[in-house]
Amino acid sequence: MFTMFFTFIKVGLFSFGGGYSILAMLQQEIVTNHNWLSAEEFADIIAISQMTPGPIAINAATFIGYESYGIIGSILCTFGVIFPSLLIMLILTKTYLTLQTKPWFQYSFNNLRLLSVGLIAAAMVLIGKSSFPDLFSVGVFIAAFYVGYRWKVSPIYMLLGAAGVGMIFG
């Protein structure tokens, strides 16, 4: 169990760039290195993780931990994957708050803010790759965009609405 805990710490510590790079690393550790799950079981768990609320990496960690050691396992694995983030992000946030007033730092962050917009666009492209299999999806995209941009409908209502539309017409 502690091997599993440390494996998840390792995954949390060395996966940069969010969800999908974490999944690649999890696959490597869980399926290839430790044989805790078969490739098919792993694929099932990822499918479920993508279709449940919350960060995919957290969902996968909770699921894998539960499958192996029950509730205690799921708590340990989830904590393991979060722990490095907590420490490193805390240091980054503190550094940011101290350096915020320095001119060179502001100069960097002006560019970084512009870059952020591009990075969000990149995430959209990466998530969007599998989102548009047919015209129905394109229609939902346009409708959701219109409703959200024009009428300023809250994201939560938009998601609930989309789920409803999908269940009836999807």
Added chain:
Amino acid sequence: MLLWQLFLSFVKIGAFTLGGGLAMIPIMRKEVCEKHKWINELDFIDGIAAAQSAPGPIAINIGVYVGYRIAGIRGMLVAVFGSVLPSFISIIFIAAFLYNYAELVLVQKAFHALKPAVISLIAIPMIDMSKKVGLTLKNSWIPIIGLILVAFLNISPMYVIIVTIAFGIIAAYVKKRKAKD
């Protein structure tokens, strides 16, 4: 009171994040910047950049940044715990009782519409953000190059961010030297 409010907000954020970390941005922005006005939009955007340069789940990283800024270490713990809780409960429930959840017709049908809706959900704040950060035709090469590197050449956002910071430092230094001369 603030901590409780923060907790509730992050439970909501966690519960409505579908399809990965950055899908959290629209709901978090709504809760943290618009509804409760805990931090301003530019600080929030800085947090997104910082979150992508650290290892681990982006959603957790943004939670740490926002929680810490609002209420220190306790705020950070409350925000992270709140955003993980809905994941945790729904996964345990599915693992225990509903293992074939992903194959359910109704779930698949819902996600048929949810997946494209999430994309437009991310697109909308992106448009607002590009106004806030002062995006013009002249500086649009920065986000465009970032987009190409990350989305099409599979380069980790971390490297792109580090290079951007390095350039900022050099540019600020050159400017200072010029001002001296």
